[in-house]
Amino acid sequence: MHLSCYFQLFVFAVSQNVDAECEYREHYSRMSLVIIDTFPNILRDVIRSSISAHRLYQLCIPHLSSFTPDQQKNLQDLNLMNSYASLDISIIYRLLRQFQLIPPPTLGWGNFPNKDDNTLGDDVERIRYYRNQVAHRNNTNIEKNEFEDYFNHFLSIGHRMDLNLSQGTNYEKKIDLHKTCRIDIQMQIKYENALKELENIKMRYERTQIKFYWGESFERSLVQLRSIIQDEKLKGRQKVRVQIIFQCESDVEKTIDILNSLRDEINAGLSGIEFIVANKGSIILNVDLALDSLETDERLLSTIALFLGKIIEPITTCPTERIDMVLVPIEEFTTWNKPKASTEPVYLHFDFEADVFETDDKIEEQLRQICDAISKHSNGSATKSNITATLLPIKNISTTEEAFVQAQSPVIHNLPSSVTLRQHLNIELSENEYWIMCDCIKIGNMLAFIDESFRKRMIVCNVDGTDVRCIPLSYKPWYITEVNSNTIAVSCTHDKIILIVNVSSGSVTGKIVNSDCCFGISHDDDKLFVVIKGTLHVMDLTGYIIRIIPLPSYTTMDITVQRKRLVCIDETSVYCCWLDGTLMWKFDDKKFKHLSHLATDNMGNVYVTDSGNNSLIVISDDGRHYREILKKSDGLCRPYGVHFDMKENILMVCNESNRTALLYDVKEKHNIN
Incomplete structure (x- = not known):
């Protein structure tokens, strides 16, 4: 049994300046308007312009079991209501990606685009990235410079989407209104709460200088993983691959180079976790995590905290006294059209010479040759498990006359010959x-x-x-x-x-x-x-x-x-x-x-x-x-x-x-x- 587990770990420096907290929370609420209202509508227009709701539901039917019960209900609305209104950013992104409904982003799916990458797929990838980045925050304080930077990106996305969709959408104007419109305290609270509900991030554990946060999606993944850990141990697998992603304000490439050059020093003395490589895309740390370390929250958090202590030591670009970490599972995107092993029996029809049945030894030799031929052409898969076969007779027509009569019986339809x-x-x-x-x-x-x-x-x-x-x-x-x-x-x-x-x-x-x-x-x-x-x-x-x-x-x-x-x-x-x-x-x-x-x-x-x-x-x-x-x-x-x-x-x-x-x-x- 192959098991892959991926997590994201976002690290945010917490501002020490609380004087402008109300203003910062208003910034967060205005960003929430874009994330909750405008970005989902943009993606609904994108998928609507690519495929009808009825047709999309047809594509989803063979894969419904891979969706959560709530997602399955939303997908059924595609067919019943012929509407995309119930689909959110996450599920639309998944459908666009896995059914290849639009051309992929310039750098491929799952990678944040470069500044000059401005295709439709690139902006879909940006929408998903900003949605996750904002929804996975553990606080609602957005400073002015950060707020302006976010909205500059939001407005650019809206402008390009208006050009791509060409349906009089005016998304750029709507995003600009979110930035400048009057927003009262009730509206502010409403959108804050709506955005928090996307992930429901909570502080789960505090250890020395590190606070651990995660949301419901991570919790579900952790529960599922723990339910099969014992089976994995019985099968001899001892580790799972994990991605830890955190963000620094600057010098990302320098930080990655430092970490990769110190791989052996970082791993020295660690137990239950092994650093593999750091990649770009914020900073992505690929590690192998021992299954034992996932059995309890305390063991998981202790393992990661020890690891991060060795990671943070050589990094000079994140000089914060305290680190807030948010853990988020990374979605796996499998190929839905990949053939699945059939649980149905396979029937092979053979014509045997009569003398094959003279003795049991002749029958066994003939069957051995058949099995060898099947194994030879099965790409090796047939040698990894037992094959059980049952030999059945096929009822023959008793006489040549009966066969002729059956062949000449009239057929009462006009299907093509x-x-x-x-x-x-x-x-x-x-x-x-x-x-x-x-x-x-x-x-x-x-x-x-x-x-x-x-x-x-x-x-x-x-x-x-x-x-x-x-x-x-x-x-x-x-x-x-x-x-x-x-x-x-x-x-x-x-x-x-x-x-x-x-x-x-x-x-x-x-x-x-x-x-x-x-x-x-x-x-x-x-x-x-x-x-x-x-x-x-x-x-x-x-x-x-x-x-x-x-x-x-x-x-x-x-x-x-x-x-x-x-x-x-x-x-x-x-x-x-x-x-x-x-x-x-x-x-x-x-x-x-x-x-x-x-x-x-x-x-x-x-x-x-x-x-x-x-x-x-x-x-x-x-x-x-x-x-x-x-x-x-x-x-x-x-x-x-x-x-x-x-x-x-x-x-x-x-x-x-x-x-x-x-x-x-x-x-x-x-x-x-």
Whole structure:
């Protein structure tokens, strides 16, 4: 069992000047306004511009167990309320980072940016850093120079975010108002308390010249760690890696050089803790901490205090008489898409020659060869644990005549008889340009894709993947449908806009303003069918609403209309209805719980992508039969968009994760019931 534990240790010099305490507390309250109100709203706008709330919840479903119960409830609001209002800075940062919803900061995630690093990711990293730095303080006294420095940084972030988001946000102005607005004592106390609740920092222990503080997040981590210490000891592991981070006002690089040069002297005589290296980013001390030292608060604090005594001695840049330390756990960011070991049995089917079963020795020799082959190709993992196998017979058809009769029995559905890869296209823009491939469509000899990143655009190219170019839009696109051989309609969900776009010229020829957010869109019989607030709006190409049809699910996302039928999906089910809303059939299967987009073919079969399961299923036109026709092994990697070209019988699927488009020739099966 591998165990990593990380902590942050912030050290603040406490001012001896208490004459201006009221003014200093007011400074803290004004900073709290930014941390509590404005910064969360900025990050909500960032994530909202990158992905819809419904889609984000789909991504989170396989990983809900990694969130706390409160966070899980907040994430469920994404789906139920289609709103980001319940998400705070910490969870938005985590989602942006782990799902790669925006380009990473210049120096990478988790590193404070340099002064000249001013990308969107850099400012997200700054927001998280300042939130933690302010929330983890053990006092509310902010001197004037420190206050001015903080707000200069806050205003710069607001200015750049206004330019990045381009939505009339005016965050720079709001931050400036927080700095200068009238603030009474009740308001001051309110925001002080709200900021303290983020971490609830308390003094836990005082030892000589050092006071130890930590908040609830550190307390939870410590309790969890202690609960598994005994298991770690039984497995032979004796240490955990810890980061201790503290801040000095100046000469950070000099301090780091001094500490690293004195590594052996610092470690001499220490017990239970070993200094490894000091790194930049304030001052980060990497140490190995013995598990024994974590068993009680007293032992932990005594160990760290002894260590800090040796650390502080050679440092001349922090000449304070007393040191206040705040301990904070560092979040671990694992790769959520990493394959997990399956607890399900693996079934291997073999055809054996009859003489293998003549004696037990022959059977054992054959099984030994199979096991050796499995171990050889398992990258060594199969040699680290026992493999238990059970040999089972497969029931055979008794006679050749029975086999022939079964093979000739009529099948009462029209699922395709074969799907053959035609093209595998990597759709890349200029070097390292970031975009997210979402919905897709094949229109004549051109392919069009929705870019679901923070940019407002579509990507188009020739059917062979050449001549890749962008069509800039004034709104962020989400869903797409073909209108005619040269025109598409695009729904811009949160902008409540539908755009009519000429693909050849790249020009917007029409705009329809809707009453609410618009999701899935389809075109049939010279009409647009659009999902708006849980209902289906039928309109002409000017936006005139002809009628409104009830939908079987309030969380309907994507739709298609064909042969006077509506087929639609939410994240777990497929519905087929008449165009008056009457339900014909419903398909759901516990294996497929992350449905994303759908399309239909000439026979009425329904093709649906499952992004969480990395698969594409096809359902018969009566909803009674289905087949999983494409899987991860076929090249699917978070498949989202799917389109069926009925003229050429070509199926197209696009992968969000690696920006690839897969085109397949589909051979239809025509059966007689």
